[in-house]
Amino acid sequence: MLVCHCNLITQKEIEQVVVELLDADPWQLIVPAKVYHTLKKRGRCCGCFPNVVETIIRVTEDYHRRASAGENEIVPFLDRVRGLRGQYGSSSNEGRTKDHRAA
Numbered sequence: 416m417l418v419c420h421c422n423l424i425t426q427k428e429i430e431q432v433v434v435e436l437l438d439a440d441p442w443q444l445i446v447p448a449k450v451y452h453t454l455k456k457r458g459r460c461c462g463c464f465p466n467v468v469e470t471i472i473r474v475t476e477d478y479h480r481r482a483s484a485g486e487n488e489i490v491p492f493l494d495r496v497r498g499l500r501g502q503y504g505s506s507s508n509e510g511r512t513k514d515h516r517a518a
Contacts, residue, residue: 422454426470432450437478
């Protein structure tokens with residue numbers, strides 16, 4: 416499936432890069448910019464980043480499950496990120512107070 420239309424990046428390519436990065440350091444923080452840098456691409460419109468984040472989380476969880484880590488040690492990344500998205504992503508004022516106004 417094509418995830419990034421601007422750079423023609425497929426979901427398989429993103430999954431492979433995430434696994435490669437996890438092989439190098441299983442506990443590193445992987446973000447879309449790191450994936451794109453590894454692919455020697457750059458985010459253009461960045462509309463695909465939410466889907467890239469979902470793929471990173473899914474692949475990371477699967478990687479740690481396969482690495483035979485105890486089930487108690489696996490952090491439910493996807494649930495935490497979705498919670499943060501609802502908490503921080505819902506405000507339309509970008510954190511400004513009501514009395515803020517543009518010049």
